[in-house]
Amino acid sequence: MSTIASIDVRQQAYQTTLASWLDANAEALDVEPSLAREVLPQLARAGVFAIGVPPTLGGSGGTIVDAIETVAQVAQHSLTAAFVVWGQRTFIEYLLQSDNTPLRDRWIPALLAGEIAGATGLSNAMKFLSNIESLQMRATRHPDGWSLNGSLPWITNLRRDGFLAAAAFDHTDGTLPSIFAIPHNTGGVHRSDDLDLVALRGSSTAALKVEGTVLGEQYRISNDAPAFIARVRPAFLGLQCGMSIGLARRALSAVAETGGGTRAAIHAEATDIEAKLGSETSRLLNGVADGSFLQRPASLFELRISLAETVSAAVGLEVQAAGGRGYLREQGGTARRVREASFIPIVTPSLVQLKGQLALHERANRS
Template sequence: MSGPVSFEALDAWLDANAEALDVDASRASEVLPQLVRSRAVAAGVPEALGGAGGSIADAIDTVAGVAQRSLTAAFVLWGHRTFIEYVLQSENEALRTRWLAPLLAGEIAGATGLSNAMKYLSDIEPLQMHATRSGNAFALNGSLPWITNLRREGFIAAAAFDHDDGSPPSIFAIPHDAPGVERSDDLDLIALRASNTAALRVNGTVLDDTYRLAANAPVWLARVRPAFLGLQCGMSIGLARRALLATLEASEASRGSIHEEIHELEATLANQSSQLKQGVLDGTFFNAPATMFELRIALVDTVTQAVSLEVQATGGRGYLRGQSGGARRVREASFIPIVTPSLVQLKSQLARHRRAAAA
């Protein structure tokens, strides 16, 4: 599939189905095909490789645009597009040749199982997956409790593994049909239920180097972290933007007293969005990751304020089922502080960074 990104049909579908995607896990199979049909998954992927062109900033904008209508769909898009980014940034040409086209076509779902690895990179927790040399391949063991876009129709998930021979940890792409790969039932989430979120276990799964995204995980993770977090922050931007739009749709009588707060927060959000894309593009977040952690934390606060303003502006109508998407956005917003790296983890990491800088 080729051609530019086209959101008209996707936007209409998301508007019609956002509530169902939030609460009904049985709708999970429908999300990725819609994202693929619109070419949302191809934003920021070079045209020469089958993508829609543009930069990672375009991909961030795309995630934000989807999140304005459905955080469930944006969560799926983040997982899939981030895995595509891993493939693009991998030095494994054979892996890219084999998997990029099926990912862009939605024939396989990409799942970013690197939350544990990103926490490892920030000294928050040890790796939970282990690799042992087995001839010319590796026997993989371990489990990850929470991965999104583990599509039952077929997925490939990234995970970081430490090695028993003292070599640096590495990143493998784990296909759903490899022996020893087990997907749990869907996690019983309070929202985002159609996101194909489940636990993943590998029991003696043997994969060779053609499945290795990166041989030196710490170096590679530092390089891909700005895209990982940048695309993730797109979810916050879109959700906050939609909540603020909802306040402006309320009557003047309802929003008059908070009019100034609404416009101040709109300006803050626009500035944060600009900072995010610029920092990913110009290397700021690679060279000074703490600045990106600070922005991610600030966006959590922006989302919280935006949803609170929507609740205030819509009043009792927002508390009635089917009258607005406000209740759903409150549930969605409760997820933003806990998506890995969580708000608590980021604050802890920043505190360590400041102590180290002061020493």
Template sequence: MAPQSASAVPRDLAPAASVALPPDLSVWLEQHADALDEGSLDAATVLPRLAAANLFRYGVPEAQGGLPGTDIGDAIEAVSQVAEQSVASAFVAWGQRVFIEYLLRSPNTALTAAWLAPLLAGEQAGATALSNAMKFLSGIESLQIGAREEGGHWVLDGRMPWVTNLRVQGFLVAAAVTAPDGTPAVVALPHDIAGLVRSQDLSLLALQSSNTAALEVQGVRIGPEWLIHSDARQYLPRARPAFAGLQCGLSIGLARRALRAANEAGKGQASRGILAKPLEALRTQVDELNASLIAGVRSDRFVVEPWALFEIRIALAEAANQAVQLELQASGGAAYLKPAGAGFARRWREAAFLPIVTPSLVQLKTELAKREARLAAEAAA
């Protein structure tokens, strides 16, 4: 059995309240949020900034370099607070912290011992290409990388079309592969291994300083030292709550920031009265969804009830989009003027990303619809 990470540390199920970004990081993110979104600031600057604030140490066992008394709920809150300032930076934080979680949950202790410290310090980037695997787990698509055996090694071929945090200064990427015996497995690949080819950064509508690119896997040879887990079907259901839970931090942070901006924009305006009620209702909804998310990830509820996590992920992404729309209504024409509306324009683009980040809302809703149909059929039988 894979060792448990600090995500499973017993704790009161109240929302995380012990996380506070250092003021210098908050100021830096606020000052450079537009540049990070547009790609005019070097993406290489993001990871060291976040690591210097100990962002990746939340929820990691103290004995392995983590912050004492913290768990996965605190890690989600940390990503959320970064997303309040910059979703591009939060996207990087999500990829790094999820990769760290993969190592914490891996039975390959030598791999964890070799790479955990540089990942926590931001000296090495961790990239998760397991979105394909999460969709495979739900029966949405097949794995995109296959392995054959040659001389005691696996030889991998395939492609990863969209991966974030592929820092050109060095990265490890987690990938799901079909093993030679047909079993889905999870492996780590270092950036400089022969046959792994990184594309140029993808031309994104937003979140451009996130080191997002494609990877070609062409005859990559690996030994057992790079195996995160030999059976993804056992491993991924337990890793999925952290994967999706940390991803939800993007929506939580953006919703909070847009609601705050809407409230500030509405002060002293006639529109404030008509918008006060929907703003307060949405703020309450986001708080309740956040509390349910953190409680569910802490208690391992989502391991056995993944559909409940899917519902929260959908609701939070939709809430973030609603919050940005309310910000627009509260700001009026000012939101459409440059440069005053630059922050709103960025949040609008950030909100457009949330429904499509894998697994997309359409994919999640499709899975929930299948479950409802199956339950209905069972009830009618």
């Protein structure tokens, strides 16, 4: 796994170890929760979460583009691990873009070290921003800050050993919605058992409920949720797209590793998919880097949809190339990648939701 140039030799050794560990445990991470506690420390030791974080805050430098590429690199080995990276690194990005400096300074070191999990519970808020659904959480003024109530049915990286979960709350007094960082050990915070997923079972994915949880200003990430969500959406979706990029790359690599006759038969299809993936990746990274997705979110939605289609095509081609061998367990990971690829269209915001938003956008432009 290569990374930005600022990573030292020792860190590169940790990343080589990480790649080996992920390859050895990718199947277990996908089908059972037994290694869920080990994922975050393994990733942290390799410096994965520090990429794109300023050195002044303990990071290794670089930009959010480097972080997206890192998610893609991890996804080539395990989509479960990449899903965890997405959750942790996206939460870190929230703190980097927050005006709450004390909150950032207090928690960034522990997040980078993997001592606590960062859970991005803003999927509901992203859908709220796009008028897909209302906010599911409520905040009421309290002498010590705000009393928080509500539930979110699906959050990844809710690590049992400790987490901070970001969630957006509607205010009962009519003020702008806020985003809070919710510590796992605060009164009224309840984590469900792990969800009974068909795959990605090592990702510590669970439901979260808060009942009368009282938090003060020190835990408020933003006092203007709509503006903040719009600002972080390119990073949120960009890091998410890194999962698609990495999975598609790995499927195409598997195709390239098949016998000569098989490769020759599907060479044209593989070349087309690879070219499409390269174009989509460049457009994604350039759009995130230059900020153009802030003004053109529809373009980012289109890319997310297009990348999901590319993943489906790449994994489908791998299935053809693997033949009957790919239908056997423990035979090169083809079956696992089919399961992983089935998750890409439904991760929030889902392709159906994005297509609905694009249809509304097109109708608005015509009117």
